[in-house]
Amino acid sequence: MAKKTDKKIIFKKEKEMPSHAVSFYSMDYNKTGSWRNFRPVINYDKCTFCAICWKFCPEVAIKLEKTKEKGKEKFKPVIDYEYCKGCGICWEECPSKAIDTEEEAE
Amino acid sequence: MRKVLMGNHALSYGAKLSRAQVISAYPITPQTEVVELLSEMCASGELNAKFIKVESEHSAMASLIGASATGVRTFTATSSQGLALMHEMLHWAAGARTPVVMGNINRALAPPWSVWTEQNDSLSQRDTGWMQLYAQNNQEVLDSVIQAYKVAEALDLPAMVILAAFVLSHTSETVDIPEQDKVDEFLPPYKREYKLDPDEPHAFGGLTAPDNYFELRYKIQKTMEEALIKWEEVGKEFGDFFGRKYGLVETYKVSDAKDLIVSSGTMASTARNVVDRLREKGKKVGLLRIRVFRPFPSEKIREILSSVDRAIVIDRNIGFGSSGIFYQEVKAAMYNEKKTPPIFGVVTGLGGRDVTSKDIVGIYEDVTKMEEPKSDIIWKGINI
Numbered sequence: 001m002a003k004k005t006d007k008k009i010i011f012k013k014e015k016e017m018p019s020h021a022v023s024f025y026s027m028d029y030n031k032t033g034s035w036r037n038f039r040p041v042i043n044y045d046k047c048t049f050c051a052i053c054w055k056f057c058p059e060v061a062i063k064l065e066k067t068k069e070k071g072k073e074k075f076k077p078v079i080d081y082e083y084c085k086g087c088g089i090c091w092e093e094c095p096s097k098a099i100d101t102e103e104e105a106e
Numbered sequence: 107m108r109k110v111l112m113g114n115h116a117l118s119y120g121a122k123l124s125r126a127q128v129i130s131a132y133p134i135t136p137q138t139e140v141v142e143l144l145s146e147m148c149a150s151g152e153l154n155a156k157f158i159k160v161e162s163e164h165s166a167m168a169s170l171i172g173a174s175a176t177g178v179r180t181f182t183a184t185s186s187q188g189l190a191l192m193h194e195m196l197h198w199a200a201g202a203r204t205p206v207v208m209g210n211i212n213r214a215l216a217p218p219w220s221v222w223t224e225q226n227d228s229l230s231q232r233d234t235g236w237m238q239l240y241a242q243n244n245q246e247v248l249d250s251v252i253q254a255y256k257v258a259e260a261l262d263l264p265a266m267v268i269l270a271a272f273v274l275s276h277t278s279e280t281v282d283i284p285e286q287d288k289v290d291e292f293l294p295p296y297k298r299e300y301k302l303d304p305d306e307p308h309a310f311g312g313l314t315a316p317d318n319y320f321e322l323r324y325k326i327q328k329t330m331e332e333a334l335i336k337w338e339e340v341g342k343e344f345g346d347f348f349g350r351k352y353g354l355v356e357t358y359k360v361s362d363a364k365d366l367i368v369s370s371g372t373m374a375s376t377a378r379n380v381v382d383r384l385r386e387k388g389k390k391v392g393l394l395r396i397r398v399f400r401p402f403p404s405e406k407i408r409e410i411l412s413s414v415d416r417a418i419v420i421d422r423n424i425g426f427g428s429s430g431i432f433y434q435e436v437k438a439a440m441y442n443e444k445k446t447p448p449i450f451g452v453v454t455g456l457g458g459r460d461v462t463s464k465d466i467v468g469i470y471e472d473v474t475k476m477e478e479p480k481s482d483i484i485w486k487g488i489n490i
Contacts, residue, residue, distance in 0.1 A: 011321075019262050019325055020203040021314045022300045026307030 032059070036086030038101045040079055046098035049074045053090035053099065059083055062090065111281040113274035116244040117183055117209035117267065118143040119281075120251025122153050123289045124207075126181035128173035130158040130166045132188065136221060138211050138275055140183035163188040167195035167206070174204035175310060177298035179255060183209035185271065186227040187216060193231065196264075200235025200326060202311055205258035205265070205296065207251060212371070212422075213271045214457045222458020223271035225371070225423035229399075229431045235326050237265040237333055238400040240370040242356075244269075244279040249350055252284075252293055256340045259296045261329050270372045271458065284348050292347045330401040337398050354403035356395040357410060359385065363392025365474065366414040366447075368407075368436055370396045373420055373461050380466040391470065396432060404439035411436070412445050418473050420466070422455040429453070429482035450479045454486040461487070 009024070011017035023030060042053075054062045054077050061084040064075035079090075091099035111119065117140045121129065129148065131141035147153035156173075160166045163184050170180040184192065189210055199206050214224035228238060239254065241247045247269050254265040269275055300308055314322065337354050345351025358378050360366065367377045374395035384391045394410050394417075396403065411417050421430025428434060433451030440446040450473045455461040469486050 014321075014325070014328075017318075017321060017325070018300055019322070019329070020201065020300075021311050021318070021322060023309035023312060027309055028307075030309060030312075 031082045032085050033082045036081075036084060036104055038086045038088060039081070039104055040084065040086065040088070040090050041100045041102055042077060042079065043098045043100055044076070046096050047077065048096050048098070049076060050095065051075060051077060052093055052095060053077050056089050056093045058087065058089060059085055061085075107283045108280055109283050110278045111244055111248070112139070112276050112278045113244045113247050113269045114139040114183075114211070114276065115143050116247040116281055117251060117269070118147070119283055120248040120267070121181040121207070121209075122147055123248075123284060123286060124181075124252050124255045124293055125179060125290070125295075126153070126155050126207075127178040128156045128158065128170065128180045129182065130160055130169040130173070130180070131182050131184070132160055132163050132166050136185035136188050136211075136213050138183065138185060138271075140209050140211075144181070163191045164195055167192040167199060167208075170206045171195060171199050171202055171204050172302065174199070174206050175202060175298075175302040177296060177301040179259075179296050180204075180206045181208070182206070183211070185211040186213035186220075189227045189231060190215065193234070196231055196234040196236055198311070199264045201322070203262035203326075205255070205262055207254045207258055207264070208266050209247075209251070210266050210268045211271045211275045212268055220457050221271060223273055223422070224456050224458060225268075225421075225431070228266060228268050229423050229425075231266070232400065232431070235263065235330075236400065237263055237330075237337075237398070239265065239267050239398050240396065241267060241269045241274065242372055242375045242395065242397075244274055244277075244281050245350070246352070247274065248281055248283070249344060249348070249352065252289060253337075253340050253344050253352065255296075256293050257333060257336045260336055260340075261333055262298075263326070263329055263333065268371070273372045288347060292344070333401045334398075334403060334405075337401075352397065354398045355406045355410075356397055358393040358395075360392035360394065360410055360414075362390055364390040364415045365470070366392050366394055366411065366417045367420065367466070367470070368394045368396065368417055368432065369420040370399065370432060371422070373422055373455065373466075376461060376463055377420070377466050380463050380470065383463065383467065384470060389470075399432075399435075402435055402439070407436060407439045408443055411440055411447060411449075412443060414447050416474070417447050417449045418452060418469065419449060420452045420454060420461075420469060422461065424453050424456065424483075433482070448478050450476070450484060451482055452484045452486050459487060
């Protein structure tokens with residue numbers, strides 16, 4: 001398998017090119033966060049940790065982190081901005097209106 | 107070992123002998139008993155495969171594409187409406203180059219509802235990138251499943267083994283079942299180059315810009331062209347192993363033939379008897395049976411048609427607004443040839459209406475009265 005490179009891959013011979021579209025790297029290298037126009041930001045003052053945003057996220061870009069609050073174990077939703085495409089489903093679905101949106105600069 | 111098998115079960119035994127590892131199907135009409143027997147084999151442990159019950163044929167094909175991408179051997183079967191529902195996924199299987207093998211029982215599409223035979227279901231999938239093979243008896247059905255895996259896996263293209271509803275699917279015939287260890291020797295396990303594997307992750311089928319997509323489509327076509335050679339090779343090798351040789355086409359009494367009947371599937375086996383009958387009356391008739399329809403064996407067809415005075419293509423299908431589909435393809439193959447006979451296109455037997463020897467003799471008599479084809483469709487057996 002080819003090594004990770006930022007250069008465009010050019011197949012010189014027909015044989016070098018795989019028969020079907022396949023990435024040479026895992027999704028660790030294929031970050032989709034740059035696609036985002038609007039950034040969801042969780043307001044933890046309003047968040048009830050219901051995890052509905054986590055359930056709805058189609059990109060699996062919301063993770064649940066184990067935390068303790070008043071001695072009780074809770075799961076806190078955290079957005080992974082390297083992969084979040086800014087689709088807006090989480091802020092649409094949040095029952096507590098705890099997700100704000102910010103326009104990405106530039 | 108010889109066994110009395112209906113065509114449906116000939117498919118099941120073909121998949122079992124090929125050691126299919128994942129089988130997925132939606133078990134409601136227009137499905138037939140193909141996967142019912144396979145599910146019993148999986149349940150009893152006779153076949154070591156994972157059987158996935160799904161909610162539609164679309165999902166059946168989707169699950170097999172995923173399974174095949176991991177490098178295992180996959181099988182399903184369907185018919186008519188079920189095949190139509192798979193349509194999107196058929197393109198996906200070919201584009202992802204997953205060598206899924208599927209049995210399709212040719213059943214007429216609704217409305218009105220029908221379960222009888224007609225080739226429009228599979229021919230509607232002509233341009234999906236699947237290889238298509240039309241079998242003429244239950245022995246060929248079983249043998250073709252094994253060959254289909256060998257060809258499909260060598261080329262990473264999916265293949266469909268197609269048989270006529272009822273005429274083969276629910277008709278019992280004596281079928282020789284090859285020995286398992288001989289099949290294992292003929293058909294080694296599938297090896298895939300880029301697999302779906304958590305230890306070596308890749309993304310498959312992702313967005314591909316115009317700078318690469320074109321070449322991927324070119325590669326499918328090039329592989330289809332290779333498949334013409336591969337089907338012949340594998341059919342011959344199958345003959346060496348099991349004593350039954352197969353090819354892209356089958357010919358019968360063509361060497362001195364003036365008139366040539368061209369057909370496929372079970373209509374071609376009826377036509378073989380008709381050739382004998384007409385020969386008794388001194389008519390120089392031959393038969394060309396098109397076994398592999400995709401890739402289309404144009405070269406073979408040119409070779410045979412160039413030496414006859416008249417060709418009669420009999421279709422149990424119709425390209426609405428045009429003509430019989432095999433007829434269109436045969437004509438297209440001949441168009442640029444210097445020497446081509448007049449080609450007559452007959453459409454008959456739609457919706458499973460019987461096409462008997464008498465009907466084919468009638469077709470022959472009607473056509474030989476004509477000087478040249480006056481229309482793109484000569485209808486046979488219409489009652490209105």
